[in-house]
Amino acid sequence: MEKINRPYRVLVGKPGLDGHDRGAKFIARALRDEGFEVIYTGIRRTPDEIAAAAIQEDVAAIGLSSLSGAHLKLFPEVVKALERRGVTDIPVIGGGVIPEDDIPTLIAAGLTEIFTPGTPADTIINAFAEACRKHFAAQGDNH
Amino acid sequence: MLLPRPAENILLLKVTTISTIIERLKDNDPRAMARAISLVENNDPASREILASLDRESIKSSLVLGITGPPGAGKSTLTSQLISLLRQQNQRVGIIAIDPSSPISGGAILGDRVRMMDHALDPDVVVRSMATRGRLGGLCASAGAAVRIMASCGCRYILIETVGVGQSEMDIVSLADITLMVLAPGFGDDIQAMKAGLLEVADMIAVNKSDLPGAEGLCLDMEQLFHQRNMDGRQHVVKVAASLGQDIDKLLEAIRSLADQHDLKGEKDRRRQIALKRETLDWALETMRPELAVIIQKLQSDQGCDPRVNAETAITEFIKKNT
Numbered sequence: 001m002e003k004i005n006r007p008y009r010v011l012v013g014k015p016g017l018d019g020h021d022r023g024a025k026f027i028a029r030a031l032r033d034e035g036f037e038v039i040y041t042g043i044r045r046t047p048d049e050i051a052a053a054a055i056q057e058d059v060a061a062i063g064l065s066s067l068s069g070a071h072l073k074l075f076p077e078v079v080k081a082l083e084r085r086g087v088t089d090i091p092v093i094g095g096g097v098i099p100e101d102d103i104p105t106l107i108a109a110g111l112t113e114i115f116t117p118g119t120p121a122d123t124i125i126n127a128f129a130e131a132c133r134k135h136f137a138a139q140g141d142n143h
Numbered sequence: 144m145l146l147p148r149p150a151e152n153i154l155l156l157k158v159t160t161i162s163t164i165i166e167r168l169k170d171n172d173p174r175a176m177a178r179a180i181s182l183v184e185n186n187d188p189a190s191r192e193i194l195a196s197l198d199r200e201s202i203k204s205s206l207v208l209g210i211t212g213p214p215g216a217g218k219s220t221l222t223s224q225l226i227s228l229l230r231q232q233n234q235r236v237g238i239i240a241i242d243p244s245s246p247i248s249g250g251a252i253l254g255d256r257v258r259m260m261d262h263a264l265d266p267d268v269v270v271r272s273m274a275t276r277g278r279l280g281g282l283c284a285s286a287g288a289a290v291r292i293m294a295s296c297g298c299r300y301i302l303i304e305t306v307g308v309g310q311s312e313m314d315i316v317s318l319a320d321i322t323l324m325v326l327a328p329g330f331g332d333d334i335q336a337m338k339a340g341l342l343e344v345a346d347m348i349a350v351n352k353s354d355l356p357g358a359e360g361l362c363l364d365m366e367q368l369f370h371q372r373n374m375d376g377r378q379h380v381v382k383v384a385a386s387l388g389q390d391i392d393k394l395l396e397a398i399r400s401l402a403d404q405h406d407l408k409g410e411k412d413r414r415r416q417i418a419l420k421r422e423t424l425d426w427a428l429e430t431m432r433p434e435l436a437v438i439i440q441k442l443q444s445d446q447g448c449d450p451r452v453n454a455e456t457a458i459t460e461f462i463k464k465n466t
Contacts, residue, residue, distance in 0.1 A: 006185055007244075007249060007250060007251070007274065007276065009181070028252050029252065031250065032245060032248060032250035032251060032252050033245070033247075033248045033250060034248060034250060035248045035249045035250045036250045037244075037250060037251045037253060037272075037274045038250065038251065038252045038253065039253045039254075039256060039272050040252055040253065040254045040256070040257065041256055041257065041260060042254070042256070042257035042260060045260060045263070046264075048263075048264055049260055049263035049264060052173075052263050052264055053256060053260070053263050053270070055173050055174050055177060056173055056176075056177050056269060056270055056271065057177065057253075057256075057270075057271065057272055058174075058177035058178055058180065058181045085174075086174075087174070
């Protein structure tokens with residue numbers, strides 16, 4: 001893991017009615033242990049709430065977690081909620097119990113990456129770090 | 144009930160350059176506010192320009208309320224209720240929620256939002272989570288700057304929420320015009336132990352979970368504490384049940400009345416002067432820190448030499464380099 005010289009701020013959220021937050025909390029802790037500042041929104045948030053929180057907290061990336069199958073609807077809604085607020089430079093990463101067949105649809109809808117169960121935590125953390133770097137590069141800030 | 148404005152109406156321009164940020168701050172643009180706070184928190188060279196552009200009058204007239212107390216006393220729940228009440232009164236509110244950074248990884252989980260998400264879609268509730276980043280002096284400086292950014296952007300009330308368990312929080316509390324300590328029955332000896340610490344600087348105490356047994360006794364105890372300081376305990380101790388939304392209006396009224404008294408007595412100005420000087424010192428140290436760290440890194444690591452002596456050598460070196 002490349003050392004971060006000042007903490008990246010990211011948001012981990014759970015959109016929709018799915019209350020299974022074990023995955024989201026696991027990722028939040030893993031990110032914290034790698035030096036990220038993680039804003040955790042808790043369960044049962046609407047895509048609009050997640051987008052608004054991400055903007056107020058000035059995060060560099062968003063992670064969404066889902067178990068119960070509503071990812072095809074909810075993940076793209078978060079991307080759209082950000083766009084409605086004029087934000088296109090905060091990458092959105094998704095994860096959870098997601099069929100392989102759904103991944104291309106989600107990527108096409110603007111998600112940066114999708115991770116399924118069994119992915120090593122390092123892979124996910126690296127994806128967040130990469131997303132944050134991209135965010136700052138787009139701002140002309142060599143973080 | 145107050146209807147939040149639909150979020151769709153706020154169209155944010157891309158905030159990239161410093162001049163854009165300053166421009167957009169004048170329109171209270173949420174993204175500009177967020178970006179400005181980040182720049183200041185990272186002690187970016189642009190902070191200076193941003194902070195100089197703020198509206199002094201709004202900062203002066205704002206009320207900064209520090210909310211502290213032991214974990215589990217209900218700080219976040221009470222904060223959320225205070226936000227609701229202030230919003231009913233059409234006030235724009237800023238919240239700075241502080242959580243500790245991990246001393247090992249430097250990372251942090253900032254979870255205070257979980258209890259404040261009711262207000263997530265209200266553009267007049269500006270929430271910012273901050274991690275201590277292992278440097279409390281520095282945090283005091285960045286939190287102070289965040290307070291001023293929020294105040295300048297129309298937040299008449301700014302709430303700083305922090306866990307009150309040590310000296311560290313005292314620094315944050317020094318930023319507040321009024322410090323509110325949240326307690327709840329059932330903490331027993333913990334509260335006894337706190338008597339010599341934060342309880343001494345608290346301007347007001349909210350005894351939360353007033354529906355639980357023991358609340359009345361705790362109230363009397365705390366009122367006694369104010370009597371010992373020659374103050375009217377009944378004015379400074381308020382019972383609330385935050386999760387039920389009970390007596391929040393009484394608490395806010397008591398806070399306002401105390402704030403008005405402070406205003407008249409010149410106490411608010413006096414406290415702000417002290418806080419500003421303290422922050423100035425913090426900024427001075429923060430600004431020197433990176434270069435000092437480099438100098439200290441290069442010092443001959445002589446085991447026989449005491450760090451106290453090395454510190455003087457480093458400072459001499461620093462002055463030489465900068466003159």
